[in-house]
Amino acid sequence: MTMAEVAEALQAEVLVEGEGYRKEVRHVVASDLMSDVLLVDEDDMLLLTSLAGDQVLRTAQIVGAAGVIVVNGKPLPSSMVYVADTLRMTLATCRLAKYDACVAVQAALQSRK
Numbered sequence: 802m803t804m805a806e807v808a809e810a811l812q813a814e815v816l817v818e819g820e821g822y823r824k825e826v827r828h829v830v831a832s833d834l835m836s837d838v839l840l841v842d843e844d845d846m847l848l849l850t851s852l853a854g855d856q857v858l859r860t861a862q863i864v865g866a867a868g869v870i871v872v873n874g875k876p877l878p879s880s881m882v883y884v885a886d887t888l889r890m891t892l893a894t895c896r897l898a899k900y901d902a903c904v905a906v907q908a909a910l911q912s913r914k
Contacts, residue, residue, distance in 0.1 A: 802906075802910055803823050804822050804823070804824055804867045807847060807906055808895075810908075811906065812897075813893040814893060814894050815891070819885065819888070821867030821890070826845055827844070827846070828841075828844075828846045828847070830846055830866075831848075831850070831899050831902070833851055835856060838860050841864055846865070846867065847868055848860075849869075849870050850869065851899055853877050853878065854878070858881065858885050858890050861890060867891060870895055870902070871893070872899045872902045873898055874896035875894065
């Protein structure tokens with residue numbers, strides 16, 4: 802499933818279509834603790850978080866994530882959109898709670914089988 806398909810499944814608003822927008826996502830990490838995200842050693846990863854700050858994007862870049870989806874419908878600061886654009890990182894936001902977003906991604910993955 803691509804980042805674009807995940808965003809569609811979550812009815813997310815894509816703010817920045819970065820380099821990973823059409824990239825295949827094989828792992829989803831849902832966390833608000835960026836120190837935990839830094840310990841993830843998986844390729845082709847998507848980060849779901851409720852944190853709305855620039856550091857989330859920098860962490861996603863370090864771990865090689867395809868993109869970031871901020872959940873809970875949080876408004877994002879304009880600086881976050883600017884950083885995502887500068888890093889060419891896909892950034893989206895959705896209204897779902899983190900748990901519900903994880904369930905929706907799993908359901909979308911199951912329907913593809």
